[in-house]
Amino acid sequence: MTNTSLEVIGYVRCDYKEKFGIPRQSGLTDCATAFIEMLPPYNQAEAFRGLDGFSHLWLLWDFSKAHKNGFTATVKPPKLGGNQRMGVFATRSPFRPNNIGLSSVRLLDIIYNEENGCVHGLVVSGADILDGTPVYDIKPYLPYTDSHPEATGGWTDSLDIPELSVRFSDDITAKLETIFSSAQIEALKEILAQDPRPGYQDEPNRRYGMLYGGYDIRFTISGDTLTISEVAEPGPQ
Amino acid sequence: MTNTSLEVIGYVRCDYKEKFGIPRQSGLTDCATAFIEMLPPYNQAEAFRGLDGFSHLWLLWDFSKAHKNGFTATVKPPKLGGNQRMGVFATRSPFRPNNIGLSSVRLLDIIYNEENGCVHGLVVSGADILDGTPVYDIKPYLPYTDSHPEATGGWTDSLDIPELSVRFSDDITAKLETIFSSAQIEALKEILAQDPRPGYQDEPNRRYGMLYGGYDIRFTISGDTLTISEVAEPGPQ
Structure with a gap:
């Protein structure tokens, strides 16, 4: 038995109002900041205790503008000229069995709401995410286990x-x-x-x-x- | 409108038959291999085209033994002695708003089923995942965007x-x-x-x-x- 529903814990607020023009991966545009607005009850200040020591976060979010029915095994990565197909599991394409996006971002600030003692949201940079995107999880980036600078990037290495x-x-x-x-x-x-x-x-x-x-x-x-x-x-x- | 259901695309098969003893993060035990058994229709060989050039993968999976009702803002990380509370978003604890686990693993092999032309599954190492765990996604690890060796690990740095x-x-x-x-x-x-x-x-x-x-x-x-x-x-x- 697995869970079959996802709770939205927050929304991305940023300057990307449409898909066109969004950086293709997270971290490519360090200047661009986004605000992760938190929803109750996930905005309790306690839930963020200890987060300020981390420089980077993982965001899990919904490819909310890329839902479609049925599974297509291959996709055409734009940067391969749009005419070469790759397996969906060899890409970070939004069109996948489950529409969950994964982005590492830099944590710039945690904004507290003084009045109610809750977290209003997080200021991050490097997000490759559309304005209004639902967020499902925030996890700390653990460099000792998440960073593999020696990893090979497959077909993306030759771009x-x-x-x-x-x-x-x-x-x-x-x-x-x-x-x-x-x-x-x-x-x-x-x-x-x-x-x-x-x-x-x-x-x-x-x-x-x-x-x-x-x-x-x-x-x-x-x-x-x-x-x-x-x-x-x-x-x- | 967001998706509210997740499709299981495969299952983890490995030697970890109970939670006790599982490494606390992925990548810590590079010797231990796991098999990601793929389910139809996600096992089409085409869906894996181009994956063999990547050394590492992300697995998104279900904390299937850690479901509980309600949201608790803090957890007690075992390695902090079990008596100190951290915000759930500052940990990789399984008890979080959405029970989605995230692990980077090394890709060792892709096993094809010669008879039906499908992928039987993937052999990986470094998985910190229980046997029988449902898998929701497989994404390539992109070192140019996912690897941040300079990241600070917050409270985990001092462990x-x-x-x-x-x-x-x-x-x-x-x-x-x-x-x-x-x-x-x-x-x-x-x-x-x-x-x-x-x-x-x-x-x-x-x-x-x-x-x-x-x-x-x-x-x-x-x-x-x-x-x-x-x-x-x-x-x-």
Whole structure:
């Protein structure tokens, strides 16, 4: 007999409002912070006792936008050009038998609610998770058992993922500065530098849009340079 | 809307037949192997394509012997002497809001069933998991994003966990050799050297028993030496 239901213990609150543009693995954009808002009764301050000594955490969460029926044995990793299939168990694809995501993040702060003595939530960085994602567990990262720097990364070892150079014009920079904090702007640069396009697209004239922090960031990519062309308020949904 | 049910994709088959004696974290006993038996439809060979290039895996599994009702914010880690409470989110305790265990293991082999073209299962080492445990997911270990050797381990950093010296008499050695493979005997030595007692017990005359590979391994511990006194067939359940 196994458990068949999962309790949501919290929700991710962050600037990633849609799947497009989210870093493909955790830890790649250390600038971008996320807030893990805790729900009662899991927000009792006692439940976090001793957590502040850990630099990193594991988050277990729900691939809430990737549910589908039925099992497909293979997936097409975007970074393999989107036309090569790998076994789902050889990938971290969201389309898997159970939609549980696993991310290691850096713990920056624990925010207590002075009024009720509970934890409001955790500030973390490096999360590759969509805003509003349900969280199922928080576990401490234990370096003596979780860290295997000598591990081989299989087909991911041979991926050559160059960073893009990201260009903001003076106008765009001024606009960004009226909207975002400097940390958010740094995070946006990091995210864009990792090339949010699927691996099989290379259309210099195509205009891409990515929702970030409630705004639609529009850009083009030519060669290894990404240029932001507009920062627009998103239209009605 | 989140998923509320989990599909069992396989079962752990190993020599740990009861909770007592299981290593407290994955990777501590590299000798001990476990078999992850896959269930249809998740055993399709295609689902494992590309997995053989990874040296390590993550297993997500069910703490099937640790279900309980209600949420308790703190737990008593055995290695803290069993009388000090830590927040559940600062531990890897099985008693947590969702009973999902997380273990990194070494991938030793993928066993194919020649007759039906499916995967029978995976041979792994370092699993800290009970025999018969339901498995929910298998993910590749990605060293570039999962390995943080610089991470701080909070209260676990200050634990001093000395290894016991394990003594087998000639009689016991001969008996073990008639029952177990030499790899199983090595694994048993590793497991016992890590001191299976809860941290708060220190009774030199107490006789402990641990089920391993279908046999009841009985031993005493005095100072830093563990001596096996008997290897018995377990009684009727």
